[in-house]
Amino acid sequence: MDLGLKHKTALVLASTKGLGFGVAKALSREGANVVICGRDEAQLQSALKTIESESGMVSGLPCDVSQLSCLDAVFSHCESTFKPPDILVYNNGGPPSGDPASFGPEDFNDAFHKGFHTAVYSIRKALPHMQKSGWGRILCITSISVKQPIDDLILSNTTRTALTSYIKTMSRQVAKDGITINSMLPGPHDTDRLRSLAASIADQNKITEDQAMKRLAADIPVGRLGSTEEFGAVAAFLCSKHASYISGQAIVHDGGAIRSTF
Ligand SMILES: NC(=O)c1ccc[n+]([C@@H]2O[C@H](COP(=O)([O-])OP(=O)(O)OC[C@H]3O[C@@H](n4cnc5c(N)ncnc54)[C@H](OP(=O)(O)O)[C@@H]3O)[C@@H](O)[C@H]2O)c1
Incomplete structure (x- = not known):
């Protein structure tokens, strides 16, 4: 199936390893020009080499996506190397685990900055180009903790549920511009x-x-x-031309682990 991603530009945040890397590889295999980033320079170079040798057009830079100035830099890099992103995949490292009662306001501030504000900042940066071109795909990687809170991951449960609500709200605002916004909720990968x-x-x-x-x-x-390849393939489909009628959805990728019906 041709996913219609040839020559699209995709910015995949936090993507030198793991799920983000799986998504970057899948998008690149479908012909998208991909920008990746991560904090560790050596890991970044290794990821770039792998994608270059397997598929094609990829670029990247070291970036801590928890810093807004770094997000500015990675968006500028994407625009100067290819063009502003047609596809944004938002990802970040997960928040710490621990006894729910042990976390106070500072911990929640930090977790909401890293897991919510940086997503909102990235989405708002990506929207103008997508609105101008009349096409866009935004996909956020969250967690099954949105549907089934995990006892010792209260920072993940709360920040990601807030982000899911933001996505749902925004998806309705930009639907008329040809833009979809969804999230993928990984179970254990x-x-x-x-x-x-x-x-x-x-x-x-x-x-x-x-x-x-x-x-x-x-x-x-x-x-x-789950494997990162499986995750990447589903993500690429959600970013494809075929997924134009799927928006505002929180899509679980968990091998059937979640017990809830919805
Ligand atoms: N794997 C699972 O089973 C699972 C399940 C549910 C939810 N999740 C969530 O999915 C997300 C990805 O998890 P993963 O398993 O793929 O993690 P991973 O294997 O540790 O990979 C994380 C990637 O993100 C990058 N990264 C982390 N923090 C970053 C930052 N501040 N700035 C830039 N890049 C950053 C890492 O590179 P650097 O370290 O070099 O920056 C690496 O490339 C996390 O939020 C995690 O909580 C994962």
Whole structure:
């Protein structure tokens, strides 16, 4: 299926590893010009090399997406290298876990800055070009914690639910401009972030990291963790010409793990 992404420009934030990288690779394979970013320069160079050798037009720069000045820089880089983004994939590192009662106002301020304000800032920066051209795709990576709050991830539960509400509201405002805004809610996927969670579970329970990864997969009906390739393929579809009638949706990608009907 031709996704209609050839020569589109895609900016994928926080994308040198894991889910963001999976999305960047999938968009690049479909012919989009892709800009990626992450904080670690060596990881950025390695990700650029992989995408260049597999598919094609990619560029990137070191950037901490939690800093608004860095977001300005990455948008400028995208515009000067290709053009302003037709597709924005918003992603950021997840907030810390811990006892819900242990987090105070400063922790929530920080989490809302990183997980909500930076998303709003990025979306508002991306919209004018999309509105002018009459076409745009915005996709935010959040978490299944939006649908099923996770006990020790209250910062994720709250900030991502707020972002989901923002997305729903904004999607109605820009629908007439040919722009869709959706979010993807990952369940457990095999990434470095999950592996570091598995390492701490292994430590606490005196088991190996592989055993901890199996434990994380145990409650998933498909019987395994998700892959970044699977995630990227669905994301690319949501950014495609075929997904023009899907907007304001929070799409779960979890191997059937969530128990709720809606
Ligand atoms: N994997 C899962 O099972 C899962 C499930 C639910 C939700 N999520 C959420 O999905 C998002 C991605 O998770 P992941 O598993 O793909 O993580 P990951 O494997 O750790 O990859 C995170 C990527 O984002 C970059 N990044 C992190 N913080 C950044 C920042 N401040 N500025 C720029 N780049 C940044 C990292 O590069 P640098 O470190 O070099 O900056 C890396 O490229 C997170 O918000 C996570 O909470 C993941």
